[in-house]
Amino acid sequence: MASGNSSGDGEDWARTLHAMWTSVAMIGVRDELAGLVLPPLLDQPGVTGVWGLRHGPDGAVVAYRWAGIDLEGEWREVARRLGASCGTEIAADADLRALGVTRVLKAHLDAGGEPSGTFMLLIDDTADTTLLAGRLAQVVDVTREALRRLAAGRLKQQQHIRDALLAEASLQMDAVLDTTQTMNRIPRMAVPAIAEGCLVYVYDGGKPVLRSSVHVDMRRLSAMLADPATVDRLSALALEAASGSPDFDARVMNPQVLRARGRVIGVLIFLFDREPDRIPPVAFLRDIADRAALAIDNSTLYEQRRDEIMTLQRHLLPSRLPSVEGLSIAASYAVGDQHLEVGGDFYDVVVRDDGTVAALIGDVCGRGVDAAALTGMARHTLAALVDERLPASRAMSRLNARLRLDGSWRFVTAGVAMLRPAGSSGVRGSGGSGNFDVQWLSAGHPAPILLRRDAPPRRGRGGGVPLGILPEPRFGRSRVRLTPGDTLVIFTDGLTESRDPQGRMFEDNALTETLDKLRDAPVETLVNELSRAAAAFGDARADDIAVLAIRVELP
Numbered sequence: 001m002a003s004g005n006s007s008g009d010g011e012d013w014a015r016t017l018h019a020m021w022t023s024v025a026m027i028g029v030r031d032e033l034a035g036l037v038l039p040p041l042l043d044q045p046g047v048t049g050v051w052g053l054r055h056g057p058d059g060a061v062v063a064y065r066w067a068g069i070d071l072e073g074e075w076r077e078v079a080r081r082l083g084a085s086c087g088t089e090i091a092a093d094a095d096l097r098a099l100g101v102t103r104v105l106k107a108h109l110d111a112g113g114e115p116s117g118t119f120m121l122l123i124d125d126t127a128d129t130t131l132l133a134g135r136l137a138q139v140v141d142v143t144r145e146a147l148r149r150l151a152a153g154r155l156k157q158q159q160h161i162r163d164a165l166l167a168e169a170s171l172q173m174d175a176v177l178d179t180t181q182t183m184n185r186i187p188r189m190a191v192p193a194i195a196e197g198c199l200v201y202v203y204d205g206g207k208p209v210l211r212s213s214v215h216v217d218m219r220r221l222s223a224m225l226a227d228p229a230t231v232d233r234l235s236a237l238a239l240e241a242a243s244g245s246p247d248f249d250a251r252v253m254n255p256q257v258l259r260a261r262g263r264v265i266g267v268l269i270f271l272f273d274r275e276p277d278r279i280p281p282v283a284f285l286r287d288i289a290d291r292a293a294l295a296i297d298n299s300t301l302y303e304q305r306r307d308e309i310m311t312l313q314r315h316l317l318p319s320r321l322p323s324v325e326g327l328s329i330a331a332s333y334a335v336g337d338q339h340l341e342v343g344g345d346f347y348d349v350v351v352r353d354d355g356t357v358a359a360l361i362g363d364v365c366g367r368g369v370d371a372a373a374l375t376g377m378a379r380h381t382l383a384a385l386v387d388e389r390l391p392a393s394r395a396m397s398r399l400n401a402r403l404r405l406d407g408s409w410r411f412v413t414a415g416v417a418m419l420r421p422a423g424s425s426g427v428r429g430s431g432g433s434g435n436f437d438v439q440w441l442s443a444g445h446p447a448p449i450l451l452r453r454d455a456p457p458r459r460g461r462g463g464g465v466p467l468g469i470l471p472e473p474r475f476g477r478s479r480v481r482l483t484p485g486d487t488l489v490i491f492t493d494g495l496t497e498s499r500d501p502q503g504r505m506f507e508d509n510a511l512t513e514t515l516d517k518l519r520d521a522p523v524e525t526l527v528n529e530l531s532r533a534a535a536a537f538g539d540a541r542a543d544d545i546a547v548l549a550i551r552v553e554l555p
Contacts, residue, residue, distance in 0.1 A: 016043075024149060037143055047122070049122035051064070052117060053117055055118070074095075090106065107119045182299040191214045195280075196217075196272055197270070202265060237253070251272065253271050254282065256270070258292060268289045324357055328523045329359075331549070333345065345362070350386050359548055361491065366410055377402075378414070381398070385398055393475060399412070399467055411444075413467075414466075415446075415462075417440050438488060439477070441464075441475050442462045444465050447460040449491075449515065453519075463477075489547065491530075491546060492543075492545060510534075530547055
């Protein structure tokens with residue numbers, strides 16, 4: 001063993017070691033380590049080559065690194081044999097001796113959870129084994145710290161990625177309040193960022209029902225779900241997960257219970273086909289499942305609430321509209337999405353015994369139970385008074401007095417269109433011309449639109465003051481004649497005031513164009529498509545939309 005180490009050599013090594021420690025913080029990936037720690041060892045006196053082996057979880061060699069003597073071909077078998085042998089100093093075999101190598105110094109690297117490794121110095125007879133063994137141990141320390149920093153960096157990066165995924169998942173899952181869409185979004189959000197596949201099971205009558213599924217290989221997923229045995233196993237796993245004792249291979253799948261507000265509503269099954277170290281932590285999967293469960297529960301409650309609102313709203317509107325000779329009548333009602341409360345819009349059509357048709361429309365300020373009660377009262381009051389042959393002005397004055405008497409702070413905009421066959425006091429067919437005269441009375445309500453058969457849509461006149469504000473009501477009045485093919489469209493302000501993201505109103509940008517397109521459509525199509533167009537135009541519709549259309553039929 002040579003021992004000719006000078007103080008100069010020691011100082012050089014100290015500077016080299018310091019440079020290695022300084023460079024540790026700049027290592028970005030493990031493969032950069034070989035270029036940092038192997039060449040300085042090769043520069044040591046008596047060292048002919050430096051080999052580095054990386055081991056997998058089972059101890060097998062998964063990567064080879066070298067300096068000096070290339071670790072390629074048959075030398076890899078030699079390196080594996082030396083790495084598996086016992087001892088830290090091993091006599092070289094004949095093949096290595098042919099290259100001048102007489103001994104091999106070994107050092108094992110255990111990086112605490114990171115893949116382990118083996119360093120080997122291939123040395124000749126001039127080498128100082130004690131000195132080199134110490135320097136090799138120092139290099140192992142440098143490598144261990146570099147791997148620790150890389151692992152910490154990966155964990156931090158993975159945590160940032162998971163945090164971003166959680167935030168995006170919440171946005172995606174909460175973006176809609178439709179149960180079916182929510183369940184479809186959940187697996188699409190999870191694949192492929194979190195898992196290779198994702199299945200959403202929801203309990204129905206105590207049994208798991210597959211509601212949505214996505215996989216990076218949809219043909220593979222289809223084959224799985226076409227296999228009865230696989231389907232039964234997945235269903236059993238979803239059922240076992242709720243009991244807290246599922247039997248599964250965490251390297252292949254992971255079931256997470258969907259629990260919201262203390263109730264188990266289903267199970268989310270993640271399917272994996274990746275390296276174990278790339279499978280997200282269970283706590284992260286649990287967090288995803290919790291957010292998915294809340295999104296599903298919210299959308300379910302929203303739909304239930306919406307159905308209740310729709311049912312109540314239908315009771316505030318006429319169950320059907322009357323049939324009138326010479327007229328086609330249709331109405332639509334679209335519930336606003338932003339507030340799950342009953343709205344105050346209403347409409348009705350009354351046919352008096354003298355043949356006059358009264359079309360009523362109104363909008364009660366506010367939403368909720370109180371507004372709904374006032375809506376029902378306002379509609380029935382106006383309809384009953386008009387049916388008793390009271391003039392529209394008298395009927396609305398009576399409603400104004402009732403609102404004032406009750407002391408309600410809510411006001412009501414209302415409009416009444418009185419249609420009478422022109423030239424006759426009776427219904428069409430008793431000598432009339434086929435035209436209808438319309439008297440419009442408004443109490444602060446949006447003016448109707450006259451859709452002529454052969455002319456652009458024209459807005460009528462509104463005016464007046466909403467009912468319930470002044471002791472004596474003030475009305476706006478106008479008259480118009482409808483000829484065969486003409487349509488009168490009356491509506492609440494939810495139609496015209498629907499706004500796009502830029503704040504532009506439907507009335508100013510799309511109403512006329514939409515009506516032009518619907519000019520020749522049946523009145524049922526007209527009212528439904530008009531409401532739908534306004535809803536689609538708006539960024540987030542906050543108000544209900546009521547539309548009533550009356551068309552004079554062609555001979």
